[in-house]
Amino acid sequence: MSQVDISKIETIHEIDAATEYLFSLITPNDTLHHALSFSIEAHKEQFRKSGEPYVVHPILVAAIVASLTEDEAMVVAALLHDVVEDTPTTVEEVSEQYGADVAHLVEGLTKIDTIRDAQLIPSNSDEKLVASALSFRKMLLASIEDVRVLVVKLCDRLHNMLTLDALKKDKQRRIAEETVVVYAPIAHRLGISFLKNMLEDLSFTYLFEDEKKAIERYLDENYSTMQIRLNAFRQKVTKLLLKNGFTLDSFEILSRVKHHYSIYLKMQRKGIGIDEILDLLAIRILVKKPVDCYKILGLIHLNFQPLSSRFKDYIAIAKDNGYQTLHTTVFNDTAIIEVQIRTFDMHQTAELGVAAHWKYKSGENENINLDWLDNLQYQNESIEDFYELIKNDLYSEDISVFSPQGKVFTLPRGSVALDFAYAVHTEIGDNAENCWINKEKVSLLTELHNGDIIQVNTADEKVLRCSWMDAIKTSRAKSNIRSNCKHRIRAVNSQSATLILSCIMELPPERIAIWLKENDWYDNRSKAAVDVDYLREQLNRYVEERHHGGRLSSFLTSHRFKLKSYVFGSLEVFSNHHISDIVFDYCCHPKSGDEIVAFYDKGKAHVHHKMCQHAAQMIEDQEPMLFIGWINKNIHHYHLIVSMHNAKGALAGFLTYLAKLDIEINSIELGKEKEEHVQLCELDFHSAEGDLNRLRGKIDKKIKIIQFIRTDDAYRSN
DSSP: OOOOOHHHHTTOOSHHHHHHHHHHHSOOOHHHHHHHHHHHHHTTTOBOTTSSBTTHHHHHHHHHHHHHOOOHHHHHHHHTTTHHHHSSOOHHHHHHHHOHHHHHHHHHHHHHHHHHHHHSOOTTOOSOHHHHHHHHHHHHHHHOOOHHHHHHHHHHHHHHHHTGGGSOHHHHHHHHHHIIIIIHHHHHHTTOHHHHHHHHHHHHHHHOHHHHHHHHHHHHHTHHHHHHHHHHHHHHHHHHHHHTTOOGGGEEEEEEEOOHHHHHHHHHHHTOOGGGOTTSEEEEEEESSHHHHHHHHHHHHHHSOBOGGGOEETTTSOOTTOOOOEEEEEEETTEEEEEEEEEHHHHHHHHHTTHHHHHTTTTOOOOOOOGGGSOOSOOOOOOOOOOOTTHHHHSSOEEEEEOTTOOEEEEETTOBHHHHHHHHOHHHHHHEEEEEETTEEEOTTOBOOTTOBEEEEEOSSOOOOGGGTTTOOOHHHHHHHHHHHHHHHHHHHHHHHHHHHHHHHTOOHHHHHHHHHHTTOGGGGGGGGTOHHHHHHHHHHHHHHHOSSOHHHHHHHHHHTOOEEEEETTEEEEESSOOOEEEEOTTTOOOTTSOEEEEEETTEEEEEETTOHHHHHHHHTTOOEEEEEETTSSOEEEEEEEEEEOOTTHHHHHHHHHHHTTOEEEEEEEEEEEETTEEEEEEEEEESOOOHHHHHHHHHTTSEEEEEEEHHHHTOOO
16 A cells, blocks of 8 residues: 655646546545546536636545545545535435445534534634634544544645645635644644644644744755764664664664654744754664564664653553654764654554554454543643752763863763853853864764864854753753753743733733832742732732722722632633633643743633743733643652452542542553453552652552553653
8 A cells, every 4th residue: 555645646636637646545446436436526516726626636635545544435435525515415315325334424524614614713803713723623522423534634634735825825824723723633643643744834834934944944954964964873773783683674764854843843842943952853763573672772772872861662651642662862973863663563553543543454443432532732741850960970981172272171971062161161151052073063962072172152142952951961061051041931930920910900011010110029020920929919019009098999909900710621820801711822832831821812811831932022012911820730640550359349449549649540441350350450640749659658558559650750751
């Protein structure tokens, strides 16, 4: 079965060419020929904005579906997906011609358009689309029972995005917004990574054109260097595997550069430049057996220095959507490269997600559990505190390197050029822009060796590198980077506090600033953006100061400024305005536990990462802001397997005990028989208790533990 060729699809505008391409991806039969003829006849009087016959669209959607799955019903449904909505054809006619299964899929696809019309604000509205798009996504997932309908719809949306040029600019933007808020996250949760990446990158083109061009320009300018680094690393790894018992036909090594929208999101979340992204370059090693994945991981770590905090084992603990891969990141000469290791079967699942179920399982359509699709918020990895700053300095071998003037600097082995910059002077490290080692221009993350001569060039302003903490070695560099990032967050908090007070009091920010300065609170105002009690204290002081003589006036003002708590999932907003919903904007996708800010717009709280450029611009433009925070920022995630007696009330008693420990369960699976009258119970849960051993001791008093691990500790995500 062939893979879809997106570049080819973009060049097809005629029925014959579309048909030929479809049947290059799936073996034609009477049913497919009949459905094709039916679709051509039904749409014969219809044309797209570009002028091409409308039926070219469903044929190419069917081709994309055929590249994902051998499920004939899905391909036929793709051919017919618009006939009920756009032509006189009824669902009953489809059922008579092609059976109940195809009719069920076509009806589900038609239903999506009905939900869209009901939930999504009209295109002539000037209201922000993101809020209604999130409602549409929620309703969509609650209403569509057959996952195959979602897969066909994603293919439909991909072809629509490929042909968006024919529409007006405002329409292009709105469809792109809908795609990145509604459809790309669904593709992600279904595990269909190639669809997710395509939808995001195509949307990115219309939403952030300048940023897309800047990333493309960087990648084009550095293409040769990146390919040389990737090829050199691939050759080293290939030789390493062959030397250690693997044969050429037992593995395959692929390479990739991170896709555009993913690069952009990481820049926004971490407040960094593209050259600071640690997983920009990656190789993927495919093998036949899972045990070989771990053998190769050992060889990689023994021969290349790993970044210790960036190892993730998604084979032992797979993601919700079935994704399984080992991830690690290593130094290779002047480059940092991510290494992904998986089996060939895991690779198919990673690329095709649930669609692999049909493509590689003889077309059997078992029921797929979609419960985990209900929550499409971006899940969390906890923010790590920086610790053990001096350990590397005290317990490692030293190297000696030189400045261009011949001054000697002693650094721990494994130090990179940025460590050297901070060793010279704090200001050099803070403002470091690029460097030369032995007269060759290299990255500031290049590892240093004995005798290297390093020249560091600086920028006029400080360069924030909050994501580089794990890549640098010395405590001086770590502590300064940490301090700079904290200073940036504090500056954002200071600006936010003024705008939060301005929104509550309904006064211009300038007047708030003057009042804060008059009372000597201006320098400490940042606390009002992170401490709701301090914020209330500021409001009370304002009321007392402005209304000395009038109790009624003071009471009325105090009541008007009273902050009410609004809880949405794990987030809490305090405001004297009614808040109907929380919206995560698509420009930065803050994750649970991240540093966040919220803007007030038409009764909704729009949430951004504090490092987001668009949030920074909105703060600069003095947009109204709200106080927002995570309800439990210090939450820890656990995976537990226990042995339980198969007796009435055993599970209820155990869950009651966990509830007394303030444990909140995310998922539970019961019924894997261990032996007669005993079964295994597997749980994922979170707790404010961060000490695994202490928590183990409490649980062990009640039940026998088989396995107990911290998933947010051993398997951190970035």
